[in-house]
Each structure stands twice: as C-alpha cells, then as structure tokens.
Amino acid sequence: MAGAARPQSSPAQPTQVMPDLLAGRKIFERHCGLCHGLDGRGGRGPNLNRSELERAPDDAALKTIIETGIPPEMPEAWFLSEKDVANVAAFVRSLGKVTIEPLPGDVARGERIFASSGCSGCHIVGGQGSGFGPELSDVGARRSPIYLAEAVRNPSSRLPEDFLMVEAVTADRKTVRGIRLNEDTFTIQILEQSGKIRSFRKRNLAALRKLRNETPMPSFAAALSPAELQDLVAYLASLRGAS
Amino acid sequence: MRRWLAAVVLPFVIGAARAQVPASRILHAEREPGNWLTYSGNYAGHRYSPLAEITPANIARLRVKWAYQFGTEGNEVSPIVVDGIMYISGPNTASALDAKTGRALWTWRRPVPSDYHNIGFGRVNRGPAILGDKLYIATLDCYLVALDLKTGAQRWATKVADYKFGYSMTLAPLAIPGKILLGVSGGETGIRGFVDAYDATTGKQVWRFYTIPAPGEPGSETWSGDAWKTGGGPTWVTGSFDPELNLVYWGVGNPSPDWNGDVRPGDNLYTCSVLALDAATGKLRWHFQFTPHDTHDWDASQIFVLFDAPVGGRMRKLIANANRNAFYYVLDRTTGEFIAARPFAKQTWARGLDAKGRPLPAPDSEPSEEGSLVWPNLNGGTVWFSPSYDPQTKLFYVAAREIGAKYFKREAEYKAGTFYAGGGEDELPADDAWGAIRALDPITGAQRWEFKLHSPPWAGVLSTAGGVVFSGSDEGNFYALDARTGKFLWQFQTGANIGSNPISFQVDGRQCVSIAANRVLYVFSLP
Numbered sequence: 001m002a003g004a005a006r007p008q009s010s011p012a013q014p015t016q017v018m019p020d021l022l023a024g025r026k027i028f029e030r031h032c033g034l035c036h037g038l039d040g041r042g043g044r045g046p047n048l049n050r051s052e053l054e055r056a057p058d059d060a061a062l063k064t065i066i067e068t069g070i071p072p073e074m075p076e077a078w079f080l081s082e083k084d085v086a087n088v089a090a091f092v093r094s095l096g097k098v099t100i101e102p103l104p105g106d107v108a109r110g111e112r113i114f115a116s117s118g119c120s121g122c123h124i125v126g127g128q129g130s131g132f133g134p135e136l137s138d139v140g141a142r143r144s145p146i147y148l149a150e151a152v153r154n155p156s157s158r159l160p161e162d163f164l165m166v167e168a169v170t171a172d173r174k175t176v177r178g179i180r181l182n183e184d185t186f187t188i189q190i191l192e193q194s195g196k197i198r199s200f201r202k203r204n205l206a207a208l209r210k211l212r213n214e215t216p217m218p219s220f221a222a223a224l225s226p227a228e229l230q231d232l233v234a235y236l237a238s239l240r241g242a243s
Numbered sequence: 244m245r246r247w248l249a250a251v252v253l254p255f256v257i258g259a260a261r262a263q264v265p266a267s268r269i270l271h272a273e274r275e276p277g278n279w280l281t282y283s284g285n286y287a288g289h290r291y292s293p294l295a296e297i298t299p300a301n302i303a304r305l306r307v308k309w310a311y312q313f314g315t316e317g318n319e320v321s322p323i324v325v326d327g328i329m330y331i332s333g334p335n336t337a338s339a340l341d342a343k344t345g346r347a348l349w350t351w352r353r354p355v356p357s358d359y360h361n362i363g364f365g366r367v368n369r370g371p372a373i374l375g376d377k378l379y380i381a382t383l384d385c386y387l388v389a390l391d392l393k394t395g396a397q398r399w400a401t402k403v404a405d406y407k408f409g410y411s412m413t414l415a416p417l418a419i420p421g422k423i424l425l426g427v428s429g430g431e432t433g434i435r436g437f438v439d440a441y442d443a444t445t446g447k448q449v450w451r452f453y454t455i456p457a458p459g460e461p462g463s464e465t466w467s468g469d470a471w472k473t474g475g476g477p478t479w480v481t482g483s484f485d486p487e488l489n490l491v492y493w494g495v496g497n498p499s500p501d502w503n504g505d506v507r508p509g510d511n512l513y514t515c516s517v518l519a520l521d522a523a524t525g526k527l528r529w530h531f532q533f534t535p536h537d538t539h540d541w542d543a544s545q546i547f548v549l550f551d552a553p554v555g556g557r558m559r560k561l562i563a564n565a566n567r568n569a570f571y572y573v574l575d576r577t578t579g580e581f582i583a584a585r586p587f588a589k590q591t592w593a594r595g596l597d598a599k600g601r602p603l604p605a606p607d608s609e610p611s612e613e614g615s616l617v618w619p620n621l622n623g624g625t626v627w628f629s630p631s632y633d634p635q636t637k638l639f640y641v642a643a644r645e646i647g648a649k650y651f652k653r654e655a656e657y658k659a660g661t662f663y664a665g666g667g668e669d670e671l672p673a674d675d676a677w678g679a680i681r682a683l684d685p686i687t688g689a690q691r692w693e694f695k696l697h698s699p700p701w702a703g704v705l706s707t708a709g710g711v712v713f714s715g716s717d718e719g720n721f722y723a724l725d726a727r728t729g730k731f732l733w734q735f736q737t738g739a740n741i742g743s744n745p746i747s748f749q750v751d752g753r754q755c756v757s758i759a760a761n762r763v764l765y766v767f768s769l770p
Binding site: 029030031033034037038039041042043044069071072073075076078079161162164183184185186187203210212 | 315316317334358360361362363365366367431614621622651653654658660661662664666667668669670672673674695696697716718719720722731734736
C-alpha cells in the first residue's frame with residue numbers, strides 16, 4: 001500500500017516500512033540490556049547513546065552487528081527476524097540521535113554570537129577553534145535544543161557523562177586544575193586550561209579532589225538576551241557533524 | 244613366560260612414564276611450590292603460593308620476563324605450570340608454553356560451531372586442568388576434551404550438553420583422583436544446571452548432580468509448575484575439594500529468569516547455593532543457600548575457600564565464601580552449619596541475616612518496572628575472580644566491587660537458546676563506583692585492611708609466602724600490596740583491562756608471577 005503512491009520511476013525500491021521503536025525497545029531490553037544497560041548507557045558493554053557508533057557507521061552495519069554479534073563478547077541475535085533487527089537498529093539509533101525540529105532562532109546570527117562570545121576559545125567546531133572543552137561539531141545530533149539551552153545558561157547542570165574537572169595538589173603545594181583525561185588507581189592525567197597535559201603518580205600528590213559538577217565554562221544566562229540565546233541554540237542544533 | 248612378563252610389566256613402565264602428574268602430586272601441591280598444579284593452586288581454593296623469593300623489600304626490581312600474545316581478546320585464563328611448562332587455554336584453544344621463554348610448544352584448537360551463541364557472558368576460558376598424562380579443557384560448545392600433554396593431540400572428547408539449548412562451558416575443570424569434574428554456564432538462557440564427573444582415563448560420565456531438582460526429589464517443593472525445567476542454576480566456576488571428607492564443594496548460579504521471579508515462586512533450590520557433593524557418587528551431602536529466590540543475578544559462583552580454624556574453642560573444618568550478594572560467609576564444611584556472615588561490600592538488599600544465615604530482605608529492593616536502586620549491582624560485591632587465603636597471615640583477601648544499579652523487571656518468555664532474563668539493570672555512573680582489595684578475618688569476616696581501587700575490579704587475588712599480595716585493576720594495573728598491611732608496593736601498567744587470576748611458579752630458580760591482560764599474558768620475575 002505504501003508503495004502505491006510512489007512514482008513509478010523507481011519500481012525496484014523496496015517498500016519502506018517505518019520501524020517500530022517500541023517493539024525495538026522491548027527486544028533491546030530483553031536481549032541487549034544485560035550488557036548495554038536497559039537505557040543503552042552501557043555496563044559491561046559500551047554506551048550506545050551516541051550519534052555515531054564506532055563499529056556501525058551506517059544502518060546496514062548496525063543491523064549486521066545485531067545479527068552476527070562481535071566475538072568474543074557480543075552474541076549474535078540469530079533468532080530475530082529481519083523486521084525485529086530493523087526495529088532494534090532503529091531503537092539503538094534513536095538512543096543517540098536528536099531529531100531535527102524547527103527552532104525559533106536564527107542559525108547565522110547564532111554562529112556570529114558563538115564567535116563573538118569566545119566559545120571557540122574552548123570548543124572545536126568543524127576543525128576550527130581550541131580544544132580544551134568538548135568538541136561540538138555534531139552536538140546538535142547528540143543533544144536536544146532544551147539540553148543545549150540549559151547547557152549555555154547553566155553549564156554545570158549539563159556536563160558530558162565522562163567529563164570531570166579535578167584539582168591536584170602537588171607535594172610542593174602547587175595546585176593543578178583541569179579536565180581529567182584518564183585515571184587509574186595509581187596515576188592521573190590532567191589537561192590544564194593552558195593546554196598543558198600533566199601526569200601524576202597519585203602517591204606523590206598531597207591531595208586529589210574530584211570537582212563534581214564543576215566546569216570552566218561560564219554561564220551565558222546574563223550575557224545573552226533571550227533572543228540571542230535562541231539564536232545560539234539554533235546554531236548549536238544545526239551542528240550535526242561532517243556532511 | 245617372557246611374553247607374560249612383558250604383558251604385566253610393560254603397562255606399569257609405560258604408565259609410570261606417562262603419569263606425569265598423578266593425583267598424589269596435586270593432593271600435596273604444597274610440596275612443590277615451583278609448580279601450579281590446579282586452578283586455585285591447591286584443592287582448598289587458596290590461590291596462595293609458598294614461594295617467598297619476591298618480598299616487599301625487593302619487589303621494586305620486579306620486571307617483565309616474557310609476554311605471550313593470545314589470538315583472542317578478553318582472556319581470563321589461570322594457567323597450570325608443571326616442570327617448566329605452562330599450559331594455557333582460551334575459547335576452544337589450549338597451548339603449552341616454555342615457561343622459561345614464553346615460546347609456544349604446541350597449540351590445539353577446536354572450531355567454535357557457527358551456530359554457537361554465548362549468551363550472558365564472553366567467549367572465554369578460565370583455564371585447563373591437568374592429571375596423569377593429559378590436559379583437560381572445557382569447551383564453549385560443551386565438550387570435555389582430553390589432550391596429550393606432550394603434543395596437544397586430542398585423546399578424546401566427551402559431549403557434556405547441547406549448546407543449542409544455551410549450555411556452555413567457560414570454567415577450568417577440576418581434576419581429582421581418577422575424575423574430572425565440571426559445571427556449565429547458561430543462567431541467562433533457562434538451562435537446568437548440573438555438576439558432572441567424568442572418568443579421567445576414558446572420558447565416560449561417572450555421575451551427574453542436577454542443581455534443579457525434578458518433581459518429587461528433595462528441594463522440588465521450592466519450585467512450582469514447570470519452572471524447574473528452565474530454572475537455571477548454572478555451575479560455571481570451578482569447585483573446591485576436601486580429600487579427607489571426600490567432598491566436592493560447588494557453587495550454583497542464579498535461577499532463570501534472572502530478574503523476574505514471578506514465574507518461579509519459592510526459594511528455588513539449589514540456585515545461589517553451595518553444594519557439598521560426595522566425590523565418589525555425586526550424592527548431595529548438604530547444601531546452604533545464600534540468596535533464596537534470587538532476583539538480582541547473584542550467582543554463588545565464587546571460589547569456595549577451605550581452612551581449619553578454632554571456632555568457640557574447638558578446631559573446625561570451615562568453608563568460606565565472599566559471595567556475589569556482598570556478604571562473607573563461614574560454614575562448617577562437614578555439616579554445612581552456618582557459623583558467621585557479614586557484609587564485605589556495600590549492600591542495601593538485606594536488613595541482615597537470621598540465626599541460620601537466611602537473609603532478611605530490605606523493602607523496595609526487588610527489581611521493578613520503574614527501577615529499584617540496590618547495592619551491589621548485578622556483577623555483585625565480587626564474582627568469579629578468585630579470592631585468596633594466606634595461611635601465614637591467616638587473612639582472606641577479596642577483590643571487592645562497590646557499585647549500585649537500578650534493577651528493572653520485564654516480561655520473561657522462554658525460547659530455547661535465547662535470553663531468558665526478565666529484566667536488567669542500569670549501572671550508576673563510573674565515578675560513583677569504586678573497588679578495593681580487602682583483607683578479612685577469615686573466621687568473622689571483619690575487615691583488617693583495605694586498599695582502594697579506582698573502579699570495581701574484575702581480577703582475582705594471589706597471596707604469596709614472601710608477604711606480597713598481587714591483583715589486577717580494570718584500568719590495566721598489575722599491582723602488589725603488603726600482605727600484612729595492605730600498603731602499596733609495586734605496579735605495572737599492562738595496557739589493557741585485567742580480568743583474570745594471577746598465579747606464581749618457579750623457573751630457572753626464580754619465582755615468577757603471571758597475569759593475563761586482555762590479549763597478552765605477562766610473566767614477571769626478579770632479574
């Protein structure tokens with residue numbers, strides 16, 4: 001039926017059926033959630049709440065992975081029908097993707113506000129800018145406009161999942177603050193705002209504190225008018241990765 | 244006459260030459276500290292090495308002796324070392340390595356069938372077993388395979404179960420006099436678990452004990468309807484053995500489906516229990532259930548540690564277990580009598596235990612539609628990776644996990660060979676989780692010291708007579724602590740998460756320690 005209204009010029013086109021996200025979620029919870037978490041945010045398996053999946057660059061690759069698994073850890077879902085696989089794949093994609101919706105702001109004005117507010121001093125977009133803060137080239141695909149607006153107004157309330165500021169005090173009482181790049185039981189690697197990377201053995205530190213909910217990013221709630229904020233959010237929402 | 248003599252004498256001569264590791268050697272493993280003859284180093288589950296060359300005073304000089312690269316990822320092997328040869332295993336593979344150099348002497352492979360599915364666990368193998376002239380491997384597709392020690396040639400392969408129904412094997416078999424014992428995985432696929440014993444020479448099954456009783460059998464009153472048929476109770480971690488009592492102690496895993504207990508009302512014996520089985524017959528001598536009617540996937544799939552100690556003024560034969568449910572338990576291993584228990588990691592699911600060790604469930608700790616926040620998470624306060632018991636310090640060392648999760652309950656529908664779990668969990672964020680190596684008083688479970696870890700560990704503990712305890716972190720650190728104080732001594736970054744058990748052995752007159760870290764097996768020694 002859906003194909004009947006299509007132009008006859010592409011008869012080879014298979015009938016497009018919208019995937020059933022709810023059915024996909026049910027299958028995901030039953031068969032995938034043990035490792036990926038029921039909400040797909042990861043556990044023993046990786047977090048799938050991402051706009052781009054390393055091993056599944058496109059939907060065909062994602063379906064293949066669901067069908068064949070990734071030995072040695074991920075089992076194949078041999079018992080799922082083609083439709084089931086499509087539904088799960090669609091659900092997995094929905095985890096990390098924000099749908100495009102019309103926004104009241106102006107993208108071009110937002111881009112100018114981004115430049116004039118000094119955002120590129122910390123964020124790389126499309127290969128331009130400085131890299132202290134998270135890259136934003138595809139932030140519009142990963143984050144909803146509501147999230148983006150809140151992140152601009154109140155940055156500490158919307159930190160990325162693996163983002164953590166830390167403060168290390170060296171034996172000679174020098175304080176080092178920065179973004180944690182990596183950490184194990186014995187060592188920590190910190191990126192300072194200057195761009196300098198510091199590596200410490202924890203036993204040589206006088207103190208080490210996790211600065212939970214802290215960020216070097218200032219709030220732009222006062223600096224931007226509501227209209228400017230709308231423009232900036234429209235610009236950020238338009239950033240959907242390399243085309 | 245001459246022919247008659249030859250017929251009688253020859254088998255003895257050949258038998259002696261072939262019997263490289265008779266059971267008597269494993270029974271007295273402490274007499275040859277340079278070897279590592281069984282999964283836990285001894286039958287008592289101690290994972291303790293009597294070697295004392297590496298000490299807190301000289302460990303700073305410990306360095307890599309050699310490394311071996313596996314062909315697969317995520318290796319969890321605990322090797323066997325005998326007379327200068329190390330035997331390792333992976334998923335459907337085994338190799339003999341020259342323990343001096345790490346060079347492979349032979350490799351055996353069994354193809355994994357294309358329709359095999361690992362459901363609820365990785366494609367791993369935790370180690371081989373050795374007895375006589377054979378090496379024994381439990382395969383993913385459920386065969387017990389006996390290999391010739393010298394060449395790796397297959398002597399026989401016995402089918403244990405049908406993998407198409409979700410059965411699998413990842414454990415190191417347990418070789419006891421005359422028999423090879425094993426258990427199965429499949430707690431997420433609704434199997435009916437069992438412990439099996441096979442004749443070490445012929446591969447013929449000697450006995451089987453089903454962990455889920457059939458209707459009419461003792462324990463069947465803890466099930467209703469047909470739930471027992473898909474009741475789970477896997478047996479995926481190697482058991483311990485007391486040769487004097489001739490009892491084998493084996494942990495039983497979760498009931499199926501994991502998180503939705505509605506379809507299986509009752510205590511669901513013998514899930515989440517320890518079984519004391521007669522080694523000769525497989526008959527159940529006693530059992531103790533740690534988590535009746537489990538709904539959190541808290542298998543009793545840990546190493547059971549046997550030791551003797553005074554309790555209430557008299558020496559007792561004891562069995563101890565740091566359980567996935569976050570309690571440390573001590574039982575009498577002759578009778579199964581409950582002696583003591585206390586939490587060794589954060590737990591919020593029980594208000595405590597009654598006088599017989601039965602838990603008193605806390606409110607709102609059951610999985611629910613909207614999610615219930617409970618400690619520990621499904622991987623537990625600890626799990627399959629081994630604890631260690633040090634007879635010198637008389638301490639029980641456990642790698643403890645401090646992590647909570649929201650548990651969800653969902654519909655469960657049984658379909659052979661697929662997930663039959665009925666829910667799941669969402670873990671708390673990584674920075675809200677951590678881990679520790681804890682030294683416990685083995686009789687009471689009281690904590691003596693703690694060494695904090697950045698994240699919940701997935702590696703076992705080795706104690707050594709040199710007063711050094713070894714373990715690995717999820718960030719790849721292989722590290723050493725002072726056995727008496729827990730003070731940090733040494734660490735090496737292996738480059739990949741460690742999810743395996745360390746062992747110690749001797750080669751070239753030098754004490755070595757080894758650990759598998761993902762794709763690489765490292766061996767360390769002093770220069």
